[in-house]
Amino acid sequence: xxxxxxxxxxxxxxxxxxxxxxxxxxxxxxxxxxxxxxxxxxxxxxxxxxxxxxxxxxxxxxxxxxxxxxxxxxxxxxxxxxxxxxxxxxxxxxxxxxxxxxxxxxxxxxxxxxxxxxxxxxxxxxxxxxxxxxxxxxxxxxxxxxxxxxxxxxxxxxxxxxxxxxxxxxxxxxxxxxxxxxxxxxxxxxxxxxxxxxxxxxxxxxxxxxxxxxxxxxxxxxxxxxxxxxxxxxxxxxxxxxxxxxxxxxxxxxxxxxxxxxxxxxxxxxxxxxxxxxxxxxxxxxxxxxxxxxxxxxxxxxxxxxxxxxxxxxxxxxxxxxxxxxxxxxxxxxxxxxx
Amino acid sequence: xxxxxxxxxxxxxxxxxxxxxxxxxxxxxxxxxxxxxxxxxxxxxxxxxxxxxxxxxxxxxxxxxxxxxxxxxxxxxxxxxxxxxxxxxxxxxxxxxxxxxxxxxxxxxxxxxxxxxxxxxxxxxxxxxxxxxxxxxxxxxxxxxxxxxxxxxxxxxxxxxxxxxxxxxxxxxx
Numbered sequence: 001x002x003x004x005x006x007x008x009x010x011x012x013x014x015x016x017x018x019x020x021x022x023x024x025x026x027x028x029x030x031x032x033x034x035x036x037x038x039x040x041x042x043x044x045x046x047x048x049x050x051x052x053x054x055x056x057x058x059x060x061x062x063x064x065x066x067x068x069x070x071x072x073x074x075x076x077x078x079x080x081x082x083x084x085x086x087x088x089x090x091x092x093x094x095x096x097x098x099x100x101x102x103x104x105x106x107x108x109x110x111x112x113x114x115x116x117x118x119x120x121x122x123x124x125x126x127x128x129x130x131x132x133x134x135x136x137x138x139x140x141x142x143x144x145x146x147x148x149x150x151x152x153x154x155x156x157x158x159x160x161x162x163x164x165x166x167x168x169x170x171x172x173x174x175x176x177x178x179x180x181x182x183x184x185x186x187x188x189x190x191x192x193x194x195x196x197x198x199x200x201x202x203x204x205x206x207x208x209x210x211x212x213x214x215x216x217x218x219x220x221x222x223x224x225x226x227x228x229x230x231x232x233x234x235x236x237x238x239x240x241x242x243x244x245x246x247x248x249x250x251x252x253x254x255x256x257x258x259x260x261x262x263x264x265x266x267x268x269x270x271x272x273x274x275x276x277x278x279x280x281x282x283x284x285x286x287x288x289x290x291x292x293x294x295x296x297x298x299x300x301x302x303x304x305x306x307x308x309x310x311x312x313x314x315x316x317x318x319x320x321x322x323x324x325x326x327x328x329x330x331x332x333x334x335x336x337x338x339x
Numbered sequence: 340x341x342x343x344x345x346x347x348x349x350x351x352x353x354x355x356x357x358x359x360x361x362x363x364x365x366x367x368x369x370x371x372x373x374x375x376x377x378x379x380x381x382x383x384x385x386x387x388x389x390x391x392x393x394x395x396x397x398x399x400x401x402x403x404x405x406x407x408x409x410x411x412x413x414x415x416x417x418x419x420x421x422x423x424x425x426x427x428x429x430x431x432x433x434x435x436x437x438x439x440x441x442x443x444x445x446x447x448x449x450x451x452x453x454x455x456x457x458x459x460x461x462x463x464x465x466x467x468x469x470x471x472x473x474x475x476x477x478x479x480x481x482x483x484x485x486x487x488x489x490x491x492x493x494x495x496x497x498x499x500x501x502x503x504x505x506x507x508x509x510x511x512x513x
Contacts, residue, residue, distance in 0.1 A: 005340055006359040006405045028406070035362070035401045036382050048359075050406055076395075080461040085470045096464040100487025101452060103383060105395045106402065241464065241486035 002044040008054075012186050012218055015049050020188040020216035022047040027218060029111030030074070032103050037116060041125045042132055052108060055220050059083065065226035071110030071219045075172065076101070078109055088224060090231035090250050094175035097235040100242050110219035112172045113183065113199065116210065117272075118244055119166035120144060130164050130207040138163035138207075141308070147246060150307045150314045151271040154203040164207030165308060167269055168200055169244050174268035175233055177276050178250035181224045187217035196222070200273030207272075229254035229262060234325045236269075236317060245269035247318045253329035255289040263326075265301075267318060277301045280322070289330040291323060298322040342405045348373055349417030357404050363412070364388045364399040375416045375444040379489070386488030389445035389452075390414050396452030398487075415444030418451060426505045427451060434501035438492035446488050450502045453484040457511040475513060476506040 009015035019025050025047030028034060037043035056070025059081050067083060078084055079095035099107065121127040121139035128137035137159045140148055145165055153165040173196070181196040199211050213219075231252035237243040248268035254261045263284045265277035280301035287293040298319050305315050345354045346366060353371050364381075367373040367390075376399050379387030383398040390399045391413040399412075418425040427447045430436070437443045457476050462469040465483045474480065481502050482495070490498065506512035 001360045003340055004359055006342060006403070028403075031403060031406070032383060032398070032401050035403060038360075039381065048403075052406065076456075076461070079469075080456075080459065082470075085462065089469050092462065092469045093464070096462060096466075096469070100383075100386065101456065101484055102386060102389055102396045102398045102449065102487045103401075105392075105452075106397045241483050 001038050001041070002046065004038075004045055005047045007047060007049045009049060009051070012051070012054055012220055015051050015054055016186055016188060016216055016218050018047070018049045019218075022049075023215065025049060027051045029072070029108040030106040031111075032099070032107045033111065033115040037123070040123055042116075042123055051110075051218060055108075055110060055218070062223060062225070065228075067224045069109050069222045069224065071108060071221055073109045074105055075099070075107045075109065075112055076104040079104065088175070088179060088227060088231065090178060090233045090252060091172070091175045091224070093233035094171040094235075094248075094250060097233060097245075097248070098171035109172070109222060112170055113176070113196075113219060113222070114211065114213075115170055117166040118169050119148070122166065128158075130161055131166065131203075131210075132208075134206075134208045135161040137161075138165065140165050144310075145308045146310045147244065147269070148308055148311055149271045150305045150311060150318070151267075151275055151302075152202040153272065153306065153308075154205070154207065155306065162203070162205045162207065164203035164272065166207075167271060168210070168273050170274070171233070171235060171245065171248060171268060173200065174248055174266050174274040175250040176222065176224070177274040178231070178252060178264040178266035179224050179227060180264075181222050183219055184221040184223065185213065185217045186220050187214060191220075193223075197276055203272050210272075227252055230329050231264070232325060232329060234321055234328075236321055247314055247321050249318075249321050249325050251322070251325045251329060253289070253326055255330050258288055260284050260287050260289050260293070265298075265322065267322070270314060270318060277322070279304075289326075291327060294323045294326040295319065344405055344407070346371070346404065346407060346412060347409065348412045349414055359403070359405050361404045362400050363390070363402040363404050363407055366404040367399065367412070367414070373414060373416065375414045376448075377441055377444060379442070379445075384489070385442070385445075386449055387442050387445040389448040389488065391448055391451060394455060396449050413448070415447045418447065425451070426508065427502070430501040430504045431498070434497045434504070435494075436497040436501035437490070437494050442488060442490045442492075446485070446490065446498060449485055449488045450505070453481070453502070454506060454509055454511060456484070457506065458509070474511070476503065476511050478503065481506070
């Protein structure tokens with residue numbers, strides 16, 4: 001591990017100033033991802049600015065029934081918060097579907113959003129990876145990519161500096177995207193708010209950047225606006241527990257008189273960012289809340305899929321997980337409908 | 340770069356100078372010779388290094404020692420009071436809940452963590468209704484909540500009843 005200087009700051013503004021003066025420095029939250037990446041030689045900060053206890057560890061009520069979640073709130077505490085469990089079950093379920101009890105106790109809300117991909121080529125410094133080492137190529141495109149992306153990748157050949165086919169690993173962020181959360185950040189130039197759909201990015205021509213944050217910007221809180229409809233999170237993975245998603249879905253559904261009045265859909269495990277299924281949402285609004293409608297909607301979203309050699313199974317898996325989750329939310333019984 | 344810290348472990352304070360790169364696990368084992376937390380994967384995946392930090396279970400291999408501050412570290416050793424084994428220690432022995440024993444201190448600390456989490460009403464990924472007021476540590480709940488602790492001898496079949504017995508005695512299982 002590279003040597004580093006460890007800094008604590010008096011307040012968030014001081015932390016931002018410390019990092020702004022350290023181009024190779026990093027903020028340290030719970031460290032559950034960063035410390036691991038430092039051991040692997042993937043992350044090599046020369047300064048760590050500890051912000052775990054600097055940003056709020058409180059979950060506060062917003063006037064509209066939403067919540068302001070301090071960036072320092074541990075994942076476990078957020079999943080256990082009674083307001084989250086009652087108003088945003090999709091968020092509690094997504095958090096509980098991620099990692100292990102030990103990791104959730106230490107990992108923070110802000111850090112969860114900013115965790116790096118678990119692509120095996122990214123975490124192995126002996127392999128090519130445009131995200132870790134820009135211009136070195138992409139080992140995954142023609143290598144081991146069974147759990148990689150099916151949407152929004154940059155596919156331009158293994159040696160091309162733009163190629164990246166990996167996924168974003170967070171479960172929580174998928175729920176946050178479905179909930180239209182707003183990320184509050186403090187930077188050298190002051191505060192700004194980022195709609196979460198604009199926080200994470202597709203690889204485009206620069207896979208090294210996961211998010212639109214600038215160096216020195218600190219996530220201070222995440223605002224989750226009121227939802228007012230039933231929601232849930234469903235995750236498919238290789239093991240029953242403690243594994244990253246093959247495919248996951250965060251969904252909310254408002255059905256009146258058998259018709260879809262409003263719907264939120266976001267997919268995990270399928271792209272470089274949590275994937276808001278806007279096309280499916282658009283198709284579904286105003287349609288009867290039936291299995292046929294749900295299937296047609298998600299199929300319209302997945303028309304854009306560009307699966308790799310070994311992960312085409314994710315396309316029907318995503319379709320089925322979305323349909324099943326929407327049927328659950330609509331209170332419909334699949335087997336009866338199929339009969 | 341060295342940093343002067345004081346670690347509070349199992350009721351005793353230990354001042355020491357550590358390189359900032361030192362994890363809590365390495366500080367405990369290599370500097371303080373407190374060896375009940377074990378190094379398995381060193382990447383937060385196996386749970387052998389689990390300790391309680393202010394009563395909450397964490398992977399000590401992913402916690403930098405310089406970040407611990409005044410938090411109280413409790414290892415499996417420290418769960419015993421006046422050399423009397425903790426109920427979980429006794430239950431693991433009674434149920435033969437290990438073979439080689441390497442993962443056991445981490446399993447015991449994690450189990451102590453899940454008992455506290457269940458008493459606080461925390462749901463898990465297998466809890467049918469996350470908004471329910473109370474949780475019961477069924478076998479499925481124990482398996483899910485202990486999934487961050489691997490046992491390569493595969494003593495799981497005995498670990499689950501070992502934890503279940505203590506859960507019942509503590510009123511978080513019928």
